[in-house]
Amino acid sequence: MKRRLLRHKFALWVIAALALASCSQDELADGGQGTPLPPGEYPLTLTASSIGETVATPATRGTVDNEWDGTEYVCVQVYDNYTSGEPQWSNATEQEYKVTKDGTMTKTSGNDVYWQTSGEKKAIRACFVAQDPYDPVPPPSSHAVNADQSWNSEYYKSDLLYAGCISGFAEGKDGINLTFYHQVAKLTIQIVRGKDTPAVFSVTGLKINRVATKGDFTAPATFVDDDDSRYGRWSNTTEVKDITPHETTADYPDNSGILAAYEAIVIPQTVKANTKLFTITAEGYSDFAYTTTAEKEWEPGKEYTYTITIKGDRLEVSVSGGNIGWGTDGATGSGEVELP
Known part of the structure; x- marks a missing residue:
């Protein structure tokens, strides 16, 4: 993490x-x-x-x-x-x-x-x-x-x-x-094969659950010349919807272990602890989910890379560095959920 x-x-x-x-x-x-x-x-x-x-x-x-x-x-x-x-x-x-x-x-x-x-x-x-x-x-x-x-x-x-x-x-x-x-934020979600992942395990979809998709925006102050002046402020992020992310088509190396990867542009916002953030579907399995373990703020101008590793009969979810798209910023939280 x-x-x-x-x-x-x-x-x-x-x-x-x-x-x-x-x-x-x-x-x-x-x-x-x-x-x-x-x-x-x-x-x-x-x-x-x-x-x-x-x-x-x-x-x-x-x-x-x-x-x-x-x-x-x-x-x-x-x-x-x-x-x-x-x-x-x-x-x-x-x-x-x-x-x-x-x-x-x-x-x-x-x-x-x-x-x-x-x-x-x-x-x-x-x-x-x-x-x-x-x-x-x-x-x-x-x-x-x-x-x-x-x-x-x-x-x-x-x-x-x-x-x-x-x-x-x-x-x-x-x-x-x-x-x-x-001025927005970006999520990258990578689903990775673990040591005991079944050979036939196939990810069929991912959904980002109930996050803000609209907010009021105040542009940066032009006369201030520092890092904070590059990014505006967001408020009233109360319109929430499910987001279906974009599945990347990049050719990953055979030894990368990545089963699937998704990207989404999101409104900067605070995600509360115990939020059922991702729902993942896999062929032959019931839907399973990742629930956040700590509050996290998604800030403008940052990317958050979530790495989900399939380990045998469970998921291990971490938020880690990577380099897909804009750049990266780790987010707080890890967890696991039993596969049915």
């Missing part, structure tokens, strides 16, 4: 390069900081690099696998003449960008934005909500994950990404790094 913080590992990296017309150091020196720039001379344009963190054998292609699929539309808000505190985003310029597979961002709507003075700062935030319809919106006040994530598309459409930064002209003219972070 291990616990590891994920944070940086599953971040989606998007480089926002500010492509500005050339301006020599002499020109800047002559003008000085705070000098008005020629109107329309220094446009703010965004381009995206490829995603920095990928997996070797992703089950799907999309942001959940830290790759752009080429169908994503991102909402960008730019607040001019930033001074202090959280910007009034209702006064920001809103733009829409499409991200291609190679990382190119193409503006599809919204007014152009220009640097106005050499001493100006701009606050920038961007959001990707992977739900249908693909209508780019600012950070939403609530978000829901799909209950049936068995389909690749519904698993993919449960994601929520956010990026934010504040940059001045001096550093921004040569490029700004926007890092997108998952």
